Amino acid sequence: MTQFSTWDIVSNLLLAARWTVLLSILAFIGGGAVGLVVLYCRIARKPWLQRAANLYIELFQGTPLLMQLFLIFFGLPLMGLDVSPWAAAFVSLTLWTSAFLAEIWRGCVESIPKGQWEASSSLAMSFFEQLRYVVLPQALRIAVPPTVGFSVQVVKGTALTSIIGFVELSKAATIITNATFEPFTVYGFAALIYFVLCWPLSKSSQLLERKLNVAHHHH
Amino acid sequence: MSLITITEVRKSFGQNEVLKGINLDVAAGEVIAIIGKSGSGKSTLLRCINGLETINDGSITVAGAQLAPDEVHLRALRLKVGMIFQGFNLFPHLTAGRNVMLSPMVVKKVSQKEAEAEARVRLEQVGLAHKFDAYPDELSGGQQQRVAIARALAMKPLALLCDEITSALDPELVNEVLAVVKKLAEEGMTLLMVTHEMRFAREVCDRVVFMHQGRVHEIGPPEEVFANPQTAELRQFLGQS
Ligand SMILES: Nc1ncnc2c1ncn2[C@@H]1O[C@H](COP(=O)(O)OP(=O)(O)OP(=O)(O)O)[C@@H](O)[C@H]1O
Numbered sequence: 001m002t003q004f005s006t007w008d009i010v011s012n013l014l015l016a017a018r019w020t021v022l023l024s025i026l027a028f029i030g031g032g033a034v035g036l037v038v039l040y041c042r043i044a045r046k047p048w049l050q051r052a053a054n055l056y057i058e059l060f061q062g063t064p065l066l067m068q069l070f071l072i073f074f075g076l077p078l079m080g081l082d083v084s085p086w087a088a089a090f091v092s093l094t095l096w097t098s099a100f101l102a103e104i105w106r107g108c109v110e111s112i113p114k115g116q117w118e119a120s121s122s123l124a125m126s127f128f129e130q131l132r133y134v135v136l137p138q139a140l141r142i143a144v145p146p147t148v149g150f151s152v153q154v155v156k157g158t159a160l161t162s163i164i165g166f167v168e169l170s171k172a173a174t175i176i177t178n179a180t181f182e183p184f185t186v187y188g189f190a191a192l193i194y195f196v197l198c199w200p201l202s203k204s205s206q207l208l209e210r211k212l213n214v215a216h217h218h219h
Numbered sequence: 220m221s222l223i224t225i226t227e228v229r230k231s232f233g234q235n236e237v238l239k240g241i242n243l244d245v246a247a248g249e250v251i252a253i254i255g256k257s258g259s260g261k262s263t264l265l266r267c268i269n270g271l272e273t274i275n276d277g278s279i280t281v282a283g284a285q286l287a288p289d290e291v292h293l294r295a296l297r298l299k300v301g302m303i304f305q306g307f308n309l310f311p312h313l314t315a316g317r318n319v320m321l322s323p324m325v326v327k328k329v330s331q332k333e334a335e336a337e338a339r340v341r342l343e344q345v346g347l348a349h350k351f352d353a354y355p356d357e358l359s360g361g362q363q364q365r366v367a368i369a370r371a372l373a374m375k376p377l378a379l380l381c382d383e384i385t386s387a388l389d390p391e392l393v394n395e396v397l398a399v400v401k402k403l404a405e406e407g408m409t410l411l412m413v414t415h416e417m418r419f420a421r422e423v424c425d426r427v428v429f430m431h432q433g434r435v436h437e438i439g440p441p442e443e444v445f446a447n448p449q450t451a452e453l454r455q456f457l458g459q460s
């Protein structure tokens with residue numbers, strides 16, 4: 001049996017953590033883009049679009065991320081579509097993220113006073129123009145803290161993808177543990193790395209929120 | 220020929236019929252005060268005229284633009300008639316100048332330079348040229364309402380709807396807003412205003428509409444309506460206020 005120094009453990013974990021970071025970033029960007037589309041459907045004045053968006057949000061919020069992963073990873077091949085762990089991880093995290101972001105952002109849009117819609121309506125703006133120039137710029141400010149806060153959930157969510165064989169931080173920790181028989185050290189370091197990734201995000205979300213509450217000026 | 224034609228307009232919220240067949244013709248340049256008890260349907264009527272509410276029956280036309288629920292018709296209608304609200308509703312993320320510039324640029328595709336020049340003229344008109352770069356939360360209520368008026372004017376509407384535009388203001392700020400409205404009236408703007416300022420209505424308006432339970436209960440020149448009310452309801456209303 002080869003000997004693993006602490007540095008070997010940490011450096012291997014750090015190398016694997018790159019994939020955690022990359023997957024988180026891609027899922028967040030993908031989820032944000034899809035989330036915007038879902039948000040638009042959710043608040044557009046078309047009842048059937050609203051219902052479709054609602055169903056989408058409830059489906060992804062109402063089932064465990066793990067099941068979504070399994071369904072995509074094992075389900076799509078049954079339909080003749082071969083998916084790599086990478087693709088399955090990216091797709092399921094993107095869809096999952098989009099549902100949550102759409103719901104967070106919907107709350108922000110709905111917190112904009114009705115008078116803003118009425119004033120912009122009376123100035124002859126279309127629904128899209130109202131969103132683009134009046135409502136979204138204001139909603140965006142309120143949306144930043146909860147959005148940054150949710151990114152922590154995305155980072156932690158990537159750990160689940162280890163189960164379908166995607167080698168990110170958690171999977172690497174398991175592999176290293178199997179070789180070193182030092183679970184406490186290895187998982188301890190893995191947890192520490194997660195913490196180092198997540199803590200600045202949740203902290204800055206808190207700070208942003210406090211700043212927003214203090215700020216009386218909208219600029 | 221009248222600028223605004225309101226014919227047999229009915230409006231219900233659920234089972235509650237709020238407007239029960241309103242008829243009203245407004246000539247270009249006319250200034251009309253709408254008075255009446257709380258809940259008589261004054262705001263609802265104004266909101267119907269620029270399509271913030273849909274109507275159940277009847278028709279509304281402003282200079283040939285017909286009220287209809289689709290976006291094309293609504294846009295055409297709203298290009299002809301602007302609205303000022305009790306709560307100002309300025310866009311808080313934009314400066315006073317940008318508030319005035321936004322809609323001409325977005326809706327009418329006016330260039331930024333032209334929109335800015337227009338905004339300066341409009342702010343000047345309401346006595347706020349020096350506040351071009353101020354954000355709404357840096358302005359008093361009276362100033363915010365004047366910016367809202369400038370913003371509506373920048374779209375060059377043929378008529379303005381004003382719903383209790385001084386009700387949210389501290390008493391000492393009411394007059395600066397009324398002065399602006401009075402000047403607009405003198406310059407020939409068509410105005411439909413819901414107001415509790417009876418003295419102002421008497422001084423400035425051509426006709427007064429008294430609404431009661433969703434109907435136009437009495438209508439006439441202010442001298443007649445105020446001095447010689449025909450119905451018990453109007454007498455009672457005037458006695459109270
Ligand atoms: N969005 C709405 N949904 C349901 N009912 C409404 C709605 N808007 C107004 N109403 C009802 O319509 C009636 C007329 O309201 P409206 O606001 O037009 O009265 P108003 O004459 O402007 O009163 P006020 O002087 O208090 O402003 C009221 O009974 C009110 O409760």
Ligand SMILES: [Mg+2]
Pocket residue numbers: 261262263
């Ligand atoms: Mg009212």
